[in-house]
Amino acid sequence: MKMSCNKNEKLNRREAMKLLGIGGTSLFLGAGSTASADTKLSAPSSKKEANILIAGAGTGGMLTVARLRRAAPNAKITLISPNSVHLYQSGQVYVAAGLYSEFDNKRKTSDLLPKNVNWMKDKITAFDPDDNTVQTEKNGKVSYDYLIVALGCEYDFSMIDGLEASDIGENGIASVYLNDLSEGTSKGAIISKMWMRSIQRSAGKKKVKVLFADPDTPIKGEGASLDMLFLCNDLLKGNGPKKGQDVQQNVHFSLARPEEKLFRIPKIDTVLKKEIASAKNIDTHFEYILTAVDTKKKVATFFHKGKSEEITYDYLHITPPMRSPQVLAQSKLAVKDVKMQGWMEVDPETLQHPKYKNVFGIGDILALKTGKSGGAVREQGIVIQDNVTAQMETIPLPMKYNGYSVVPFKTRYGRIILAESDKHGLAPTFPLDPTQARWIWWEIDLHLIRRAYFDLMMRGMM
Ligand SMILES: Cc1cc2nc3c(=O)[nH]c(=O)nc-3n(C[C@H](O)[C@H](O)[C@H](O)COP(=O)(O)OP(=O)(O)OC[C@H]3O[C@@H](n4cnc5c(N)ncnc54)[C@H](O)[C@@H]3O)c2cc1C
Incomplete structure (x- = not known):
């Protein structure tokens, strides 16, 4: 497709390439409008030999596995999820638009998993946070010291x-x-x-x-x-x-x-x-x-x-x-409030369950008022890594999620309005008018983000 530049756009190609270099890819996946993203290099870690269970191998689950594998090297990490294939869901629109093949959006779960993680290819059928266990379809009861729930949402x-x-x-x-x-x-x-x-x-x-x-x-x-x-x-x-x-x-x-x-x-x-x-x-x-x-x-x-x-x-x-998966909605981890009924209850900043302090949640399943997106999940992953390891060390939770989310509205072939927001409202990462549809956001989203998702985000590197 031919790329053309809108006359009104202030951004020239040189500046655009600079953007690509300094982090254009990360902004669609959550660039770090929160304090959390900026401190990722100094993230705390824990040497404790804890038993960590991660529920769900979608965006939030895989990202959490990768991050915690590095941050908690002595922990036993178990992932429970049925999917052998991991889907990049954001790419579904580009398949419909005739720009990706279905295959482009898929990777084997096993290829994305870091070493030294026990993957149970199974489904959770019940949560019992009073007993620190989950029930599964094939493996019976599985216990944990720390649980991170990332089951997404259901249609x-x-x-x-x-x-x-x-x-x-x-x-x-x-x-x-x-x-x-x-x-x-x-x-x-x-x-x-x-x-x-x-x-x-x-x-x-x-x-x-x-x-x-x-x-x-x-x-x-x-x-x-x-x-x-x-x-x-x-x-x-x-x-x-x-x-x-x-x-x-x-x-x-x-x-x-x-x-x-x-x-x-x-x-x-x-x-x-x-x-x-x-x-x-x-x-x-x-x-x-x-x-x-x-x-x-x-x-x-x-x-x-x-x-x-x-x-x-x-x-x-x-x-x-869409609704929260029934297995969570029917558990003690769900919100009882009528408006958010069934979604997972967490503190909106620390992402920790208010009653079960060894339980955290990430992604679409959360009862948050802010947007449900891969960009939001990426930002939450940083918070989860630091707060779970802090909980393991019994120190105060250092990180706060500020509700960052991102929606790349595709207004036509070759143009995107990039709506980045947090709990306060619009939160553009770059000083560009966020209401303007731009070719540069389209180019980044179409050509770079999927690769960054699989090669960096799924490996906990951004
Ligand atoms: C069409 C479409 C377009 C989108 N476009 C964008 C976009 O442009 N930008 C953007 O940032 N986001 C976009 N998103 C949203 C983004 O894909 C999701 O917000 C993100 O993937 C949520 O991650 P998650 O980990 O919460 O859930 P998911 O990635 O949905 O993963 C849930 C996981 O839980 C597992 N699971 C479910 N039930 C059980 C169970 N009982 N036991 C064990 N495992 C279970 C599933 O197998 C799956 O692996 C789009 C989504 C769709 C569908």
Whole structure:
């Protein structure tokens, strides 16, 4: 793809290359807007011979294994997770966009694991923090001195009447989110790629209605649905990986969301709404909660201001409702508060469970108000490393997570708005206007971040 530079952008290529050199890759993965990131070289360690258990081999679990293996050299480290394949989930949008293959996003779990870690290829079926044990499907009870929970989140299609995960890929329905982390598969990415091409073909012949529906639950990868909308629309203009015919005038998009905001930070929300308004062929339906889909008739039913409303479509993209894994939600580690019910309770700064001091959590599973992203997890990994080893040494926990998260909104092929935030609001790592869509963020995200993820972040080196 040809790279061009927006005239209004202050950044020239020389400066851009400097950015790449000084840490452009790390910012998508959490550059360290917190104090925690800056002190990583002086991170404490522990020589104690403790028994550490890490639950889940996704982003947070693998990163924690790598970091603690170095920081606690005498500890026995056990990882429990069923997946032989580790999936780089952020790459699913690029598969759908025709820029990555499915294979690009996968690595064998065993290839990422450091030496001297006991991997139980198993599933946790219950947590018993009073007994310092977990129950597993195949290995019975497993005990620990310290537990780090990194089980991520689950999709819950049952919240939408008439829709099941198996409907994705049938009758014009797609979801870029669809994956099975325990199997290491990401069918949603390929399905979404074919779905975009199918819309393009149909639009060459007739008018087409495309509906995007987002759920009323916390979600991971907050930008993915809008990415799909913007990239699909750009593809229809003929701007995809291969130059094509402009069939955009034949496609009408509807975006239905439970909230009025497209993103929780007002400045980013405003700029995303401008993108939508300038597209001319996108309608928004705010305060619409998807309740049912008639997959045969192609009708989606929403709850809107106390009433039921129907929207018909030719093509539907679903962001599935998400929840904490049931095994955690039903345990004593979950929050009881109604709003965050089922997600894991931790102190939002130390990431330690408030009651069970030998239990910590990382990643999407946490009951935090800030975003669920790989960038957030990377930042939390630094906090976990230092605070777990401090707990082992029975000294005060030194590190605080400040809610850092990052969403690379792909506004079209070749442009990204990089929304970095923390608990206070926008938190750009570099002194560049964060509301501007830039080619440089696209280039970094597309070409460098996946490699940095597998080669550095998964090895606990950033
Ligand atoms: C489509 C999409 C696009 C995204 N885009 C971005 C992006 O651009 N930037 C970004 O920063 N983030 C993005 N994300 C979000 C990012 O991938 C997640 O926030 C991150 O991977 C969360 O890591 P985690 O460790 O919490 O959970 P996960 O990586 O989801 O891992 C959970 C692990 O727990 C294991 N597990 C589950 N249940 C059990 C059990 N009972 N017993 C044992 N193990 C279990 C699973 O097998 C898995 O290994 C995106 C996500 C998606 C789906």
